[in-house]
Amino acid sequence: MVPANGDEQTGRKTRSPEACSNPYLRCAFNGAALTALGVSHSALLAHSPQGCEYLVNAAFAAQECDYMETMTLCTKLCVDEIVHGGEDILARTIREVKELPIAALFVISACGPEIVGDDIAAVCESLQPEMKFRLVPIASPGFRGSQYDGIDIALDTILKTLADGGVKKVPGSICLIAPHANANPTWPADLAWVKQVLMQMNIPVVSTLTYRTPLSDIINSASAETCLVLSHDAGQKAADYFSATYGLDQVCKGIPLPIGMTNTQRWLSALGERFDTLKAADEMVAEGERMVTTTCRRKWPMARFLYRTPAAIVADATIGIPLVRFVTEEMEMTPRFIALYSGNRSVRDLLDGELKSLGLATKIEYGTDVYKTRQGLQEIVPRVVFGSTIERHAADGLGIPYVVEVVKMMRQFRMINREYFGYTGILNLFEAVQNEWTMAWRSKEKRYRAKW
Amino acid sequence: METDSIVFHGNLQQLLEKVETGEMVPKLQASHAPMCKFFTAYYVISGIRHVVPLVHGPTGCPLYMSDFVRTRECCEIRGVPLEPTACTTLDESNVIYGGEGKLLDAVKEAYAKYHPDLIVILSCCCSGIIGDDVESIAREAEKQVGCRVLALKSEGFGGDFRSGYEDAFKLIMELMEPPKTTMKGTINILGARWGPSPTEFNWDLDEIERLLSAIGIKVNAVIAGGCTVEQIRHAREVELNASWCYDWGQKLGDLIQQRFGVPYSRTGQPYGPEATREWLLGVATPLGMEKEASAVIERETREVEPDLAYLRQALSGKTAIIEISEFPGPIRALSLARMAEEFGAHPVVINVHPYTIKERMPSIKYILETGINPEIILTKGLFKLGSFRSSKETEDELEAIVRGYDNPIFFGNSGRFPPCPVVNLTLMNPAFQPQYGYKGIRNIAALVRQALEYKDLPRSRLFKGMLYGAGKR
Structure with missing residues (x-):
């Protein structure tokens, strides 16, 4: 593992040591x-x-x-x-x-x-x-x-x-934090999946910070017993504040978000343990894995042909870190380059843990910008990039056949929000690979014109 | 026709007078926010190939431009390569202690990373307020890198959107070198932006270039719509400058004429046969190519004669209600008014925002000088707070206005639902582009034809509900 730049000491998330950057993130x-x-x-x-x-x-x-x-x-x-x-x-x-x-x-x-x-x-x-x-x-x-x-x-x-500190606690309840710090362009679907899971586990959500959140929910947010951060990029400070000021217990802390079978199983189990609903969590895992497996058996994802293909992941930490295991385990590719938009201490610790656990030695760029991403891609020359529209164009001329756009898409072509979290999320990601797989086969230059 | 919803009803000359005297400038601070000076300066600079726009500010300012202009518009839609958007990423420390040292380092880094032909430093609100001397840094940096380095004071608060365009065009003049020769029969086209491929509506520019080529006129550079630094260097060697749009080219054309003596052809947008003829002769005559131009005009006119005949027959005696308040722009609306009149219709332009009249004063005055002075109506909805309330109210008002005219036909976009035929002139539909020149006449004739022939087909309840809420049927 080779962290290529550093801002871990300051705790600032996106600082670049260079004077001239070509940033991914807004201000x-x-x-x-x-x-x-x-x-x-x-x-x-x-x-x-x-x-x-x-x-x-x-x-x-x-x-x-x-x-x-x-x-x-x-x-x-x-x-x-x-x-x-x-x-x-x-x-x-x-x-x-x-x-x-x-x-x-x-x-x-x-x-x-x-x-x-x-x-x-x-x-x-x-x-x-x-x-x-x-x-x-x-x-x-x-x-x-x-x-x-x-x-x-x-x-x-x-x-x-x-937030009102005097509100009465709601037993077994939860407050969701920073669902919007997520580079899935249709992230509300990830939030919807989380809420559905919590409902199935009978865990009341008192507040979501923030997505279509009534002011009254914010005022009552301290009535939650627990909080759950839905981003690896932002929201931890709010969780720490809740914990220190109102005694909210943070659940699923230090676990990658639920993208892919193993991450989802681990995340659901942590929720089940905390809320004493492990049986419901196990059932969800069993049913979810069965659904994904049978769907794949019927639809035959082309991702299966990419066994140990060198891959790059260029994304925010929220999507990028969980993708590492999903790409390695479920899709059987080999992440060779990981470039994350942010790079604070907790992001580094989480990614380090994942890479150690998987036994991967991967080039890493924390707080990447477009230039550093292109340099990394040029050096590693992965065959598949999980990234954005920017990488599709920045990788031009580098001989990379597949760029699977999963984050920061410049065309809003999805009318229906698609989650990456959970089991349907796995299928949504397979679908993105599937479409790119087809496009990569198509000839870029027509060899002849039809006669009719 | 006087109703409570109408706040101005007169002609363009009268509206201009009200704007000039300050009587007709919206006072509502919270409503209607066009782009800032920084954005528009960036648009122009990004129209030069192999340029690094180096934004001296935090990351918010360049990102909208890099996402929207460079990645989506240029790469996704036009298929040109991804070009860099560099940024000094100013933080609190830089705001307190100044960012000049960082900027100098950034220029050197930008040169080493991207090997550009030109670096343009663009200052933002932050660097402008703290007083970083971007121009001195540019001069210093230029000694240390292998390309020209220019600086543009483009703080968002420092001027309206128009000042960003104009200051950027002025800056580009710094690259123009003294002429070593004269390029016979060659012109520059001025006023383009949003590169690095040709300007935003490149079909229109393609049509202009096709016609020029047929006459035998060459184009050195489209400034700044995908031109190179080398082309700009030689810009003073042409015989004439012209503009794809009078409004955007005028300032640069006048400045080049004043400073360097290269004449500028003052012509309006080539909408319809007469304006197209004027545009082509306005360019060809000073070059001594009037005869060749007349032959091309005659041939092209002959080829579109069936479309011209149709337009005369279809529009004669009609009231052409023209509403292009926000997109694709008021100057196009006025060009369309002229064209509609040419085909025998009575044009009524509605909701040309007084703000745009104020910002386009020289162009509006030129248009009046050429004899275009259409009837204008402004309604209350134009000044309403908030985008939805404004658009819903102007839709209701439009419907009421249309009912007050005999034999109306609406020129605008399909987001409006007036009780009359709708000619969908949006520039967002590539199926009917260009609108300029002779190909434009064919396209506009096709749009008028489908508006009239299918006027009784049902409109979309779905889209109307989406735009104006349920219950609007």
């Missing part, structure tokens, strides 16, 4: 917007120049917001506000929208107003008595870090501002 402002837009019956006001609104739009799409229900607004700061301060225009804008029928207005500040010192918390506090809805200021300028840092900043602010 903290985007991460905060992504989190706030997961709260239903709310609106988001970007205290920023108008360009930052496009980062909000990206978050809006990722959280599957409906423009009939959720409004995004912007103070559209110009030179005047940078020179003289933008607090007045922020106050004016909040007053413009005071009649909106919402439960909360999240006010998120970008780089400009944070550098010039606009005090969005003071503006919100002074205007709160005039408003029918809650004002929630979140200072998350882009320079505070990556989108994962922004998710952590927003969760921290939201919990400290809104």
Whole structure:
């Protein structure tokens, strides 16, 4: 195992030692917007120049917001506000929208107003008595870090501002954290699978932070007995806060998320043990494995032909780390290069553990950027890359026959959300391989034209 | 026709006057956010091949552009190679202590990694506010790498979206070297962006180039729609500059004319036979190729005569309601108005946003000078807070306006459901591109034909519900 760069000492997730990077991740402002837009019956006001609104739009799409229900607004700061301060225009804008029928207005500040010192918390506090809805200021300028840092900043602010510590505990309940820090482009399906599993185990979910989450659920989130982080990239700080402040016990900590048969079995068993529903978990595992096996017997996945084919995984840690075992065990390929968007201490520990357990010596790039990914692919020349549209194009000319797009797809071609978690998730991943397998066979150059 | 929902009803000249006096500029701070200066500057710079746009800022600013422009638009849709988007990834420490040293290192790294022909440093809000001197760093860095290094102060707060385009075009002029020769019968096409393949609606540009080629006119560079640094270096050697769209080429054309003496052909967009003829003669005449151009115009016109006859017959006496408020843009709407009038229709342009009038003032004035002054209607929905409420209200208002006119036909996109034939002029449907030139006449005739022949077919309840909510039938 050869970690190629390092930010483990600082704990910052995505810092590159290079001065010039070609990043995969968006900034903290985007991460905060992504989190706030997961709260239903709310609106988001970007205290920023108008360009930052496009980062909000990206978050809006990722959280599957409906423009009939959720409004995004912007103070559209110009030179005047940078020179003289933008607090007045922020106050004016909040007053413009005071009649909106919402439960909360999240006010998120970008780089400009944070550098010039606009005090969005003071503006919100002074205007709160005039408003029918809650004002929630979140200072998350882009320079505070990556989108994962922004998710952590927003969760921290939201919990400290809104969560009520005095609520009564709900026995055997759970709070789900950071389902949106997941590079599956249709990640809500992963969340839906988790919720379905919890329902089958009779484990009540008191709050999801955040996806279509009512404000009341956030207020009541401390009533959960446990919490479950659904990302390896963000959300751990919120779990630590819950644990330290409200005594929530974190379940499935240090276990890769449930992608592939072994990971799913391990993850379900950990849940079963914690909630004393091991029998239900075992039944789910047995039924799930039977379903996947019989489906494969009927559909014949082409992935079986890729035995020990050298593979690369380029993804976030949430998808990338569980994929390592799935690719190695269930698909019988050999991961030779792993490039993860993030690289904090817990990500490194988790991946190290997986590689040791599997006996793999793999080139690793933590906190990768597009340049480093291409360099790694050029050096290793894997035959299959599990990655994104970016790798499809960045690998151009490197002689890599298969690029299976599983994360960060630039074309939104899925109308139905597809999970990677759980047993249907295995089939969804097989399907992605299947389609790429077919495309790789197709001639890139037509040799002749038909006569008709 | 006066209803409560109409906030302006007059002509383009009158609207311009209201915008100029500040009477017709929307005051609602929270609504309608077009791109910032940084974005539009990036669009232009990315239209040069083998360029590294080096964003001096945090990762949020470049990522939208690298995902949307470079990967999706360029690689996925146009099939060009993935080009880098470099970033200094400014953090809190850089914001406090300054990022100039990091920027200098980044330029050197960018050169070593990507071997570009050009590096353009683009400053963002962060680097602009903390006062990093990107221009000095560019000069210093250029001594240490093997390519030109330019800097553009493109802070998002520093200007409107138009200023980003214009400042980037101005910067590109720095690359233009004194002419060593004159390229006879050769022009540059100005005002393109979104490279590195030809500009955003490349079918239109293809049609222009096809017609120029038929006349015998060569194109040195499409600036900046996939041009090379080498082509830009030789840009002053052409005999004439022209624009694919008056609005985007005008500033650069005027500047090159003033500074370097290369004449600029002022022509509108080639929509319809007359504007196409004007465009081609506007380029060919200064080059002394009027005769060749006239022959091409005559031949091409003859070939589309059945389509022209159809358009005259189909549109004569009709009211052409034209709504292209956001996409593909107000200048196209005004070009379409001219074309509709040419075919005997009475054009009524609705909901050209006053913001776009303000930002396109020189182009609007030019259009008025050429005698185009259509009837304009602006409705309340245009100024409504929020995208859904705005679009739903403008849809309701459009339907009401259409009912007030005799024999209406709607030119816009199929996201509208007025009670009249709909000519779907979206540029998102590649089946009917280009819209410029003679091929454009054929396509527009086909679109008008299907609008009229199938006007009684049911519209999609599904799409209408999606756009405007349930209950709108």
